Amino acid sequence: MSALRSVVVGTGSSLPARVVTNADLAERVDTSDDWIVQRTGIRQRHLADDGETTSVLGTRAARAALDDAGLAPEDIDLVICATSTPDHTFPSTATQIQAGLGMHRGAAFDLQAVCAGFVFAVTTADKFLVTGAARRALVVGAETFSRIVDWEDRTTCVLFGDGAGAIVLEARDGEAGSAGRGVLASSLRSDGRHRDKLYVDGGPGSTGTTGHLRMEGKEVFRFAVGSVADVIADAFARSGTTAEDLDWFVPHQANRRIIEASADKLGIPREKIVLTVDRHGNTSAASIPLALDVARKDGRIREGDLVMIEAIGGGFAWGAALIRW
Incomplete structure (x- = not known):
């Protein structure tokens, strides 16, 4: 017996080049590497530079996922971006990723469930695919939390980092039950x-x-x-x-x-x-x-x-x- 399933066919990621260690943060706020590691396991995080917006990071991750899947932007008909740090109040960051990829078809929208956003986005994309409403979806989680943390609050500013990750989901007929992909x-x-x-x-x-x-x-x-x-x-x-x-x-x-x-x-x-929390920190969605x-x-x-x-x-x-x- 076969079933239509949302299969992962590619993954990609993008991290800002700037790495900030716990020691770096200790020069800015009253904290220490030992304090952060013992309580969180975090040793470093990546922080976006000026111009590295959420959509920039998301577009890079999406392009890497497409390359990994061996697909082109025109092969995708749905883009969902999970984010709590959009470039703008509107339009959605997903549409900016869509534009950055050179896509001119399909639908694109943001989904906001904070750190749970990617799980919610995968679930949403799955419903589109298994019902036949879409064939291939880009599901992106992208954040620039460094822009909303209070850098005077040592209990929170040490926790978060910036970055983006993406997967490509494709609707495929496959084996039903838990053994199917x-x-x-x-x-x-x-x-x-x-x-x-x-x-x-x-x-x-x-x-x-x-x-x-x-x-x-x-x-x-x-x-x-x-x-x-x-x-x-x-x-x-x-x-x-x-x-x-x-x-x-x-x-x-x-x-x-x-x-x-x-x-x-x-x-x-x-x-x-x-x-990966030790090297990325909390990058939310x-x-x-x-x-x-x-x-x-x-x-x-x-x-x-x-x-x-x-x-x-x-x-x-x-x-x-x-x-x-």
């Missing part, structure tokens, strides 16, 4: 009552300003470890798989302690975790596609592997998806 299942949740735990204190419809990121770190940690289990368990149940079947766990790269605590709670061995590209390019993720992506972001919004590579 493609997006097998996803589970999404949100709860707006938790706004004050992680938010930006500005916006065009409220203050008329961009604002800065604000976070209650301990509350976010507690909620993240406690909440991700339900969407992961749901995705396993929907796909008929278990943690024992998993080859790779690719979570949002926010904090090493959160990642390891979540994996331990779910019975996922730590050797199956893909970690870009963190999962950046990690996917790293793990595929270094040979860890191979065709046929079962991969779990998972994230939680401000709002709160959280989700998980299982992909047979």
Whole structure:
């Protein structure tokens, strides 16, 4: 029995050239390399220079994913960009990526679920593909969080970095069930009552300003470890798989302690975790596609592997998806 599935056929990424270490930050705010590493696992991050906007990084990642897939921009009929740091209030960053690639067809739009944005975007693209509304989709996670952090707040400014990652999804007829390639299942949740735990204190419809990121770190940690289990368990149940079947766990790269605590709670061995938070920091919606590209390019993720992506972001919004590579 066959089924139409959204299969990953290419990955790509883009990071700003400027690398900022913990030692560099210690010259700017009251912090230290030991303090940051012990609490987060982060050792460095990439920060965008002037002119490196979210769409610039996203276009580079998208082009790399297309090259990896052996496709041209005209082969794509859907672009979804997950971002919380768009170039403009409007038009969408996705349309600027579309224009940057030289595309003149299809649809392009942004999706905003903060750090969970890429999981939400993959889930959305999958619905377009399996229903026949599109054949190939570019799913991009791109962020320039350095532009919204408060550089006087040592508890948050050390956490974030800039970057972009992308995947190409293609609708293909394949084997039904959990053995078939493609997006097998996803589970999404949100709860707006938790706004004050992680938010930006500005916006065009409220203050008329961009604002800065604000976070209650301990509350976010507690909620993240406690909440991700339900969407992961749901995705396993929907796909008929278990943690024992998993080859790779690719979570949002926010904090090493959160990642390891979540994996331990779910019975996922730590050797199956893909970690890039040490070198990228928290790149919000870009963190999962950046990690996917790293793990595929270094040979860890191979065709046929079962991969779990998972994230939680401000709002709160959280989700998980299982992909047979």
